[in-house]
Amino acid sequence: MAVFTPVSLEDARAYLSAYDIGELIHLEGIEEGVSNTNFKVETTSGLYALTLFEAATPEDSLPWFMDYTLYLDRKGYPAPGPALKRDGQSLGRINGKPCALIKWLPGRWPRNPDTRHAASAGEYLAKLHLIGGDFPQYRANSMGPASWPGLIARCEPKAATSPRAQEILADFREELAFLKGVWPADLPKGAIHADYFTDNVLMNDDGIVTGVIDYYYACTDFYAYDLAVALNAWGFTPGGQPQPQMISAFIKGYHETRPLSEAEINALPLFARGSAVRFTLTRLYDLLNHDPSWVVKPKDPEAFYRRLDHHRGIKTGHTYF
Numbered sequence: 001m002a003v004f005t006p007v008s009l010e011d012a013r014a015y016l017s018a019y020d021i022g023e024l025i026h027l028e029g030i031e032e033g034v035s036n037t038n039f040k041v042e043t044t045s046g047l048y049a050l051t052l053f054e055a056a057t058p059e060d061s062l063p064w065f066m067d068y069t070l071y072l073d074r075k076g077y078p079a080p081g082p083a084l085k086r087d088g089q090s091l092g093r094i095n096g097k098p099c100a101l102i103k104w105l106p107g108r109w110p111r112n113p114d115t116r117h118a119a120s121a122g123e124y125l126a127k128l129h130l131i132g133g134d135f136p137q138y139r140a141n142s143m144g145p146a147s148w149p150g151l152i153a154r155c156e157p158k159a160a161t162s163p164r165a166q167e168i169l170a171d172f173r174e175e176l177a178f179l180k181g182v183w184p185a186d187l188p189k190g191a192i193h194a195d196y197f198t199d200n201v202l203m204n205d206d207g208i209v210t211g212v213i214d215y216y217y218a219c220t221d222f223y224a225y226d227l228a229v230a231l232n233a234w235g236f237t238p239g240g241q242p243q244p245q246m247i248s249a250f251i252k253g254y255h256e257t258r259p260l261s262e263a264e265i266n267a268l269p270l271f272a273r274g275s276a277v278r279f280t281l282t283r284l285y286d287l288l289n290h291d292p293s294w295v296v297k298p299k300d301p302e303a304f305y306r307r308l309d310h311h312r313g314i315k316t317g318h319t320y321f
């Protein structure tokens, strides 16, 4: 469950007194999520999410995340912009943790997404790039290619006792050497989500996107890389088997809204490989460093490793359509 830091009604009331958002009616811990502490908050003026940022979210990037989601929200994109306090600030602190009160968005993330969900999700990723891509502040991709050798190094000590982990890391050293030589340098870029997984996209009963949450890996990078991250999330079974119809529905939903250039299409198999490496590595690190007494279950790195195998067999980005 994702209430790592408790917040009492008194804590919440004291914190909310800095805002003009009415009286607190209800405060409820949210069990989902693995990174931050989240509460659903109801006041006399509406619904909000109260997020306490735990160690996984870099504190020095919080102003960037707040400014970006506020930018998106003000431009009409369904992002949870932060509520502002009377002094104009969006960030505060509760029980020693930095925190923010953000808009509560309607909908539910799709547990069994089909091609209709994938098409709408693709459309809203394209809209994110069209509407928010020109967000003027820069943030480097802290989980981008430059970070992968360091992630391998951080996995190595614990991998020493796991032959399977060693095998994956050895393969990744070669994969990174290959990707480094062919990684595109000049494609359209701007602000991207970088973690556009099914559990970060809220939808209504008709399978239409109503909200996109969790911008805590957002950064400035290639739009086509963001698309590749999303295709890896939406286009495969949880175990990592490709679902070509889902990949195609997602990419078409995207392409109809923000047409991809030939250079972006050509880059997709490489970006899909890189993104599969990124999520295999972070999952592997979490698994190797997992303490069985923790309530949060580590995610399966093998499921992303299988995606890498799939993308290695793809010769042209047009195959995804």
Ligand SMILES: Nc1ncnc2c1ncn2[C@@H]1O[C@H](COP(=O)(O)OP(=O)(O)OP(=O)(O)O)[C@@H](O)[C@H]1O
Pocket: 002, 030, 032, 033, 034, 035, 036, 037, 038, 049, 080, 102, 103, 104, 105, 106, 109, 199, 200, 211, 213, 214
């Ligand atoms: N602004 C919001 N509007 C509606 N629901 C939200 C909002 N923020 C969070 N939620 C709900 O809380 C759940 C957990 O939030 P979230 O996924 O952001 O947790 P996290 O631990 O920060 O992220 P992750 O597990 O992806 O690392 C979401 O699945 C969603 O149901």
Ligand SMILES: N[C@@H](CCO)C(=O)O
Pocket: 195, 197, 279, 282, 283, 299
């Ligand atoms: N979406 C990530 C975890 C949170 O960023 C994963 O599934 O590995």
